[in-house]
Amino acid sequence: MDSSKSVLVPMARSGNGSKGPKIHLLTNHFGVNFSKVESQDFFQYSVKLLLFSLMSYSHHCFEVLATVGSICLFDLWIQVAITYQDGKPVEAKRIGRKILEKVQKNCQSDNLGSKYFAYDGDKTLYTVGPLPGKVLSFSVALEEMFSKPNDEGVKRLRRPNHSKTFNVAITFATKISVQAIEAALQGKETNHLQDAIRVLDVILRQNAASQGCLLVRQSFFHNDAKYFTEDYGGFHLCRGFHSSFGTTQGGLSLNIDVSSTLIVKPGPVVDFLIAQQDVKDQLSINWKKQKKGNEEVEVEITVFDYYKKKHDITLHDSGDLRCINVGKPNRPTYIPMEHCHLVSLQRYTKALNSFQKTKLVRESIQKPQEKMNVLTIALKKCNYNDNPMLQECGVTIASDFTQVEGRLLPTPKLKGGNGEDLLPRNGRWNFNRKKLAEPATVHKWAVVNFSARCNPYKINIDYPFHDLIEEDLQFKDAPDSVRVEKMFEQMTPILSKDPNFILCILSERKNSDVYGPWKKKTLVEVGIVNQCIAPQRNVNDQYLTNVLLKINAKLGGLNSVLAIERSRGIPSVMRVPTIIIGMDVSHGSPNSDEPSVSAVVSSREWPLISKYRAFVRTQSPKVEMIDNLFNRVSDKDDDGIMRELLFDFQTCSGRKPDHIIIFRDGVSESQFNQVLNIELDQMMQACKFLDEKWDPKFTVIIAQKNHHTRFFQTNSPDNVPAGTIIDSKICDPRNNDFYLCAHAGMLGTTRPTHYHVLFDQIGFSTDDLQELVHSLSYVYQRSTTAISVVAPISYAHLAAAQMATVMKFEDNSETSSSHGGITTSGAVPVPPMPKLKKKVATSMFFC
Secondary structure, three states: OOOOOOOOOOOEOOOOOOOOOEEEEEEOEEEEEEOOOOOOOEEEEEOOOOEOOOOOOOOEEEEOOOOOOOOEOOOEEEEEEEEEOOOOEEOOOHHHHHHHHHHHHHHOOOOOOOOOOEEOOOOEEEEEOOOOOOEEEEEEEEEEEEEEEOOOOOEEEEEEEEEEEEEEEEEEEEEEOOHHHHHHHOOOOOOOHHHHHHHHHHHHHHHHHOOOOEEEOOEEEOOOHHHEOOOOOOEEEEEEEEEEEEEEOOEEEEEEEEEEEEEEOOEEHHHHHHHHHOOOOHHHOOHHHOOOOOOOOOOOOOHHHHHHHHHOOOOOOHHHOOEEEOOEOOEOOEEEHHHOEEOOOOEOOOOOOHHHHHHHHHHHOOOHHHHHHHHHHHHHHHOHHHOHHHHHHOEEEOOOOEEEEEEEOOOOOEEOHHHOEEOOEOOEOOOOOOOOOEOOEEOOEEEEOOOOOOOOOOOEEOOOOOOOEOOOHHHOOOOHHHHHHHHHHHOHHHHOOOOOEEEEEOOOOOOOOOHHHHHHHHHHHHOOOEEEEOOOOOOOHHHHHHHHHHHHHHOOOEOOEEHHHHHOOOHHHHOOOEEEEEEEEEOOOOOOOOOEEEEEEEEOOOOOOOOEEEEEEEEOOOOOOOOOOOOEOOOOOEOOHHHHHHHHHHHHHOOOOOEEEEEEEOOOHHHHHHHHHHHHHHHHHHHHHHOOOOOOEEEEEEEEOOOOOOEEEOOOOOOOOOOEEEOOOOOOOOEEEEEEEOOOOOOOOOOOEEEEEEEEOOOOOHHHHHHHHHHOOOOOOOOOEOOOOOHHHHHHHHHHHHHHHHHOOOOOOOOOOEEOOOOOOOOOOOOOEEOOOHHHHOOOOOO
């Protein structure tokens, strides 16, 4: 971004909407009274925390002979450095809380001036008011305990062998003004609101940590079997609770919600591997599926003899098992697996397969009334009003759900074929005795693996022009890319006749191992529109309808259209050339270095807002901002995404857009300024580079699904109706935001989408903008239901996810005919995205 340009900030609220009858609701926000807000500041101490590495031996653990002290809100951000007595740094994070707990207990009355502190577990302490000095130091001794599992697998502690001494240094850094919260509640801009809220949230985390909970950001999980689901292949779904403070139009509030995470089943490591691989015993474990360790290590004594002589432990089953390396790469420490136990509350962060996801989603479902009951109990159990640090801040929390007023937006009207009305009811409709709005024409198509009837609803489709092609059984166990190549060799007679569609029946579900190489072959190398399906035992009309809808959309048809698209009912969109853009970034699994995949979809064939094209690129792993929207490669050339989608719109619509509406997914409030000053700035630059005299107007809207706000009806156990919108009381006191439940929640409790209008040069009225967002939830061509977030964002998510599967099978050496991934300086180089064949690139291949 040009440093001479003014920095853009999110726009303020321009007013609330008025359309639709009112509905009274409850929300899982609880009112907070902050009585001492005018009389104190949070002193901020900067904490630099270096923690020591525990001994890499499964029979040793540390027990801190101290209780956890209550911790108070900090005025100070303290810098803490923890070292051994000899000056060596302490490196393990988990020991930090134990050390600081002992400091709190032993030193509170004298050295800490009777103050409590809140520790974030890493590098920060907070207090209410200053500590006695700007630099404090303490010496802490922890007892090392020897432990050994008993017959029930429970560790029993023996007498301490010896203690270790740690030095703790605490250094003052700066102050955090609590006035920032009061200013935010009054709708004023403030630079320190997030810092002040963070202090309050750290107190909640400290409160949970003192109860021995697993902490995951602002969620916490108790070590109690009643919160665990049944065993799923060595894992449990652990239910917990999310707690966080926030500012709303109604004042400061505490948001509490049910949360869940996946944990490893505690117990012997061998039992975990057997359950994970679903094998009968330890001799059947496939070691290739686990992390590989060194099988041969030069030693002067056998492992058996070492453990017998050194620890008086006789090994029984280790001859058939590998050892586990719990040391460092340059200093391995091998432990016999039969003596390795998984402790409780260990979070599992690797990717799950589709079956695990399905099971866990089902386990996490809670109906509205059940969720309300659970949250009421959770709030009582947390007992925040007795927390001394919150008391010192004057914070008291209400026990009742906050009452809010919503509205029911008018249901968008849909049209099918021949202008027939489709009548959505609570966000759902069907095509019974109806025709598709624009059916595609398919003359030459083929079926791979399996043939199915697919000829309802008057789609213009001939019978397959070639016999069913089944996979040669001799390749069933070959690598997946080989299986796809062999299948295409069998398809040579078909390919020579240039088919325009292939139906591929997979033996497993869509994300089977064959899916990625199949999509790479069909989309990148050959260029054929295709549909993969994996029919289950009960193939009903609804299943076939959904398959048909996807095929028709991929082939350029339209299943239904909004009535306002025909009547141009939203003037700012349908009477002025307007392009609608959806943006999302897909990241690899948490511990991988896979490139992130950015996807931008854009509408075409204005004034329609139902047809889209996708543009997909790679970028550095875990980078959220899309960095290749504009990429000037010469005085005349720009190969960024924005230029491509603008050319596509101009080709389809006959002119450049005057209005550009951008929907962005996957960013938090802390990244809003980056969206405006990096991504929007790139898009504006791309427009000017294309035509210096062209000055389109932009509107930018963020959609968030990753939040914990829920709404409940006051007089019904059912979910809120489709079309429920809330834009008052619970919303931001300054920014232009609203919550929309466009869809009907069929399972569990409806999760609303939280929309933030960051920028609006077009000048929408509140009602028109809310109507547009609501309408875009009804143009999703894959289903006959309204969806929870606008279709452009859903399409961007689908495109990014599908091309991410392609990238896993891309030869990184093949860089020709591909999209470069990185343009910004300092970015991590990644393999470029393979370029799609033209025939499929312009289609809705992602449907």
